[in-house]
Amino acid sequence: MSTDRLDWDTLRVFRVVAELSSMSAAAARLGESPPTISRKIDELERSIGTQVFLRSTRGVELTDAGKLVLRHALAMAEAADTLHRETARGGELVQGAITIGTGDGLGPYWIAPKLTEFHREYPRVQIKVRVSDEPPDLHAGEADIAIVFQEPRDREIIAHRLGVQHYVGFASKDYLRDHGRPESIFDYHKHRCILHTSYVNQVDRWAPKMSELRKMVDFALITNSGTVIAESCARGGGIAVLPSYMAQIDPRLEPLDLPELAPVRFWITYTERVRRLTHGKLVIDWLMKIFDSHDAVWFSDDFIHPRDYLAKVRQLFPEKRREN
Secondary structure, three states: OOHHHOOHHHHHHHHHHHHHOOHHHHHHHHOOOHHHHHHHHHHHHHHHOOOOEEEEOOEEEEOHHHHHHHHHHHHHHHHHHHHHHHHHHHOOOOOEEEEEEEOOOHHHHHHHHHHHHHHHHOOOEEEEEEEOOOOOOOOOOOOOEEEEOOOOOOOOEEEEEEEEEEEEEEEEHHHHHHHOOOOOHHHHHHOOEEEEHHHHHOHHHOOHHHHHHHHHOOOOEEEOOHHHHHHHHHOOOOEEEEEOOHHHHOOOEEEOOOOOOEEEEEEEEEEHHHHHOHHHHHHHHHHHHHOOOOOOHHHOOOOOOHHHHHHHHHHHOOHHHHHO
């Protein structure tokens, strides 16, 4: 078999299927359809001339050949990571500029704090972050990579689902002390409430109860800035609807003991041109990693209430209790 026939993206899909023992679970993680995942596994088996999975109604199981392929695939992935790190340290091969288009939530609060670590490994790759409520036009060069909240229909745009943002209510401890805690979302009309304008445009993706809530509540503050919402809420401005991960970002924000208001999916998108760039592929892989790492539990399909996450963190790391 010629290595020219190997598709490295297919090997990446194979690794995820092997990890999850399920093509449907791998499809959900990678933002692909189950038939697409199955097709890529079939392509891999044809290219290497052997079966890598035994399929059943319970999922998939690696064959002996599949276990061998997995061992080599993991070694190849590790070698690729090492190559990226070493060439970056040399400052010769991995360099260039990449523009990331994103909203004012994930960009400032999740991506930006991790850029220091990225640049420690890849100091010659320049990252430009373009923050906007509107998704950038990738064909027009408004961005190279975009994180969007609606799956693109353009066949020339490559898209992978990164995860789900779960929206919940937050308030400051001082505000809750002075005004009490709402016992349900229908108590929101008794409180000062804060809303992002983009939520108004996304109402069709919100739970029906959120539509009813919008009719009941006279919002004290409506803004197109996530920073304005977070700061106002943290300083006692009222109850804000924010993504659940803000509980990890800002300890001044107290999550309400209420169900989530909405799950909203989001995708990473880019063109084939960017994927073929060495530094473009590097940034794509890094973004997918920071939304799929062990501390990115906020973006899983299943909602994890911030109170449960914070309680577990404080149990495992008592020093966090003092910090918060």
